[in-house]
Amino acid sequence: DAGVIxxxxxxxxxxxxxxxxxxKPISGHDYLFxxxxxxxxxxxxxxxxxxxxxxxxSGMPEDRFxxxxxxxxxxxxxxxxxxxxxxxVYFCASSLGVRGDYEQYFGPGTRLTVT
Amino acid sequence: GQQLNQSPQSMFIQEGEDVSxxxxxxxxxxxxxxxxxxxxxxxxxxxxxxxxxxxxxNGRLTAQFGITRKDSFLNISASIPSDVGIYFCxxxxxxxxxxxxxxTTLQVKP
Numbered sequence: 001d002a003g004v005i006x007x008x009x010x011x012x013x014x015x016x017x018x019x020x021x022x023x024k025p026i027s028g029h030d031y032l033f034x035x036x037x038x039x040x041x042x043x044x045x046x047x048x049x050x051x052x053x054x055x056x057x058s059g060m061p062e063d064r065f066x067x068x069x070x071x072x073x074x075x076x077x078x079x080x081x082x083x084x085x086x087x088x089v090y091f092c093a094s095s096l097g098v099r100g101d102y103e104q105y106f107g108p109g110t111r112l113t114v115t
Numbered sequence: 116g117q118q119l120n121q122s123p124q125s126m127f128i129q130e131g132e133d134v135s136x137x138x139x140x141x142x143x144x145x146x147x148x149x150x151x152x153x154x155x156x157x158x159x160x161x162x163x164x165x166x167x168x169x170x171x172x173n174g175r176l177t178a179q180f181g182i183t184r185k186d187s188f189l190n191i192s193a194s195i196p197s198d199v200g201i202y203f204c205x206x207x208x209x210x211x212x213x214x215x216x217x218x219t220t221l222q223v224k225p
Binding site: 043109 | 155
C-alpha cells in the first residue's frame, strides 16, 4: 500500500509569498495530522482532522496559517503571507483513530525555506 | 504540560554494539510508541506498546512498557550502519494528541 504522500518535497520561496503544501493520507485512515518540525521546538502538532472536519487547530501559530481537507484523500496547509520564521519541515500523518489507535503514519515531509 | 524526556540525547557507537535508550515522564501514559527518523525523511513507526510491563520485539529492536507506566525503553542489538537516525518516543497526552520526546540521535561507526 502507498504511504502518506506529500508534495512538494522542497519549497523555497520569498517572504510574503503564499505557500501551499499538499498531503494525501493513507486510504481508509480517518484522521489526518499536520506537524511542523524545527531544531528548536521539535515536532509540533499544528492541526488535525477527523473525517475531513478540523477538530483541533490550537497548534496553528497564527492566522497566516490555514488548513483544509476537502475530501478524504486530500489536504492542504497554506501559509499566506510566508515569513522566514516559517522555515521548517512540515509533515502530514494519518491514522485510523486518535483514541484507541494512536499509531500515526508520517509522510516524507516538505522542507520549506522562506528567504 | 505533559512532557516526555529522552536519554541519552545522542549516542555514538561502534557497529555491532548493543544500544539502550529510554523515555520518561512525570505522568502516566497508557500507550508508548517508538519512531525512527532517517535524515530527510518522516518518522517511521517501529513499535507500539499498549500494556504495562509489555515487552515487544521487531527484528533487532526490543521495546518495553515500564511497569510504572511512566517510562519506556528501546534496545537495539548488534547495531549496523543503517540504524543511524533519530529515535523518538511518543505517547497520547491528556487531550488525546500525541506528545513526542525530543529524540535520541544515534550514530554508528562502521
